[in-house]
Amino acid sequence: MGRSFEILFTIGYLILYSGGVLALFLSGGYSEGDTGSLRDVDFALIRQLLLLNYAISFLLLLRRWQYVLQCLIRAPFIPIIVSLVMCSILWSSQADITQTRAISLLGTTIFGIYFGTRFSIKEQLNILATTFGIILFLSLVFAIALPGYGRMGGIHAGAWRGIYVHKNPFGQMMTLSSIIFLSLLTRKEKGSWKYLLGLAISALMIALSASSSSLVNLVTLTLIFVVLKVTLWPDRVMIPVIFSLSALGCVASLFVVDALEMVAGVFGKDLTLTGRTDIWPIVIRQGLQRPILGYGYSGFWGDWDSPGAAVWKEHGWLAPNAHSGFIDLWIQLGFVGAAIFLVGFLLVLFRGFHLSRRIHPSAYTWIIIYLIFTCLINSTESSLMNNNSLNWILLTSISISVMSYRDAPTQVEAIQSDSELRLDALHQAAD
Structure with a gap:
């Protein structure tokens, strides 16, 4: 298949996996507080499109199966934890649901593996920038021209949600959009103005979404990004600082410090998350x-x-x-699954940190920021290993890319580098 098709195929499905456009249309613009429920909406069209994605992604992987196998051997925790998910059908309390969603997670992982093995980190970042540029444009159109769809009604009336069914996923996607464009800004290449514009619009969207946790996450990630890019501290200092800032960001997302009370007044809401934290002891006791x-x-x-x-x-x-996300991972897969995930996650984090400091600062800094973003959002939400989730796709692709990197590139990696130059040429032509 032509490379142009693969890029369009990838961008289209990244938007779908993010939860954008189709789910909102099929729900008829449903808002929290309206009569009925999202559970009553028929999402059969989305399921059919996802099945098509699983099949095409698998066929695309088969064309390069030897290289794909090498990458999976270098990042074994991905196939191991997905295998554990599949095996959990045997002891699940709801075997039918587990079977359906486990197969769906397998399909989602296949697409993530395809994304990670077909494109280099720099290419992935460029494709994500194009994807979120489209998402930003469509979200503006929906919110301004189609406010019945692009803005919340019900109990969150007036809050922007763009092309998503709820303001919180929209805020989360805008935070992701912000760190993508922020990462690209450091390249200092021709046409960087569009990355600055993308960053500015993404930040504005977060404010208009009234998603307080997304605002906290954006501030935390921006601070960490500045520390990574500006300071020249040695690793023994840098790593504890980054972990400390990440921990503070998680705490801020959970309990909301006093400094955010003014923001709460602007948003017209209370930022307390006690309803969420109160259930944790009960869930842990069940686990x-x-x-x-x-x-x-x-x-x-x-x-x-x-x-x-x-x-x-x-x-x-x-x-x-x-x-x-961390409690839900443990409640589903126990200490075994949590340990596999934690070991794999830390391996990718430290390997990515090494690459960002010594090999490819611009591209690999994005990896560190995304992994911290994953920790932040899963301190208050549950999206760590969700099936049909953009977050799991990116975590899979990043893990594959980081762990399969070698200082002396293989023939396939050389081919990737050549295709990366062609993709950059397309971006420059668009300027």
Whole structure:
């Protein structure tokens, strides 16, 4: 297949996996607080498109199966944890749901592997910039020309949501958009004005979305980015500083420091997250009943017959998840799954840190920022290993790219570098 097709295929599906456009249209512009529920919406079209994506991605991988296999051997925690997810069907509390979503996660992972093995880190960043440029444009059009779709009604009336069904996912995507354009700004290449424009619009969108956690995350990530790019501290100083800033960002997202009370007044809302943190002890207590392997992938939360119903009965809030990606990972896959994920995540983080400091500062700084972004959003939300999720796709592709990098490039990596130059030429022509 032609390279142009592969780029268009990738961009189109990155938008779909982000949750944009189609879900909003199919819901008819539903807002939280409206009559009915998103569970009543027929998303069959999206499921069919995703199945098509799984199939095409798998076929594209088969064309380069030897190189793909080499990459997976260098990043074994990806196939290992996905295999654990598939095996969890055997002990899941909701085997039917686990089977469906495990297969979906496998398909999502296949696309992530394709993205990570087909394109270099620099290419991935360029493609993401194009993708989020389209998302920004469409979100502006929806919010201004189609406010019934582009802005929230119901209990969040007036808040912008762009091409997404809710303001919070929109804010999360705008935070991701901001760090993508911020990473590209450091290249100091021709046409960098468009990255500055993308960053400015993304930040404005966060404010208009009234997503307070996204604002906290953006401030934290920007500060970490500045530390990474400006300071010349040795690793023994830099690493603790980065981890400390990340921890402070997580705490700020959870409890919201006093300095944000003014922001809360502007947004017209209370930033407290006590409803989320209150359920954590209850969820953990339930998890300790099956601590080793958990309740199975997507096997805890469900209906009133699911194990998660015990949390609802005790707390009184029908939480769809634990509002912590790390707790949800443990509750589903136990200490075994959590350990596999943690080891893999830290390996990628430290390897990425090494590459960002010594090999490719511009491209690989994006990796560090994205991994910290993953930690921040999963301190208050649950999107760590969600099926059909852009976050899991990027985590997979980044892991593959970082762990398969070699100082002396292989023949395939040389081919990737050549194709990267062609993609850069396309971007410059667009200027």
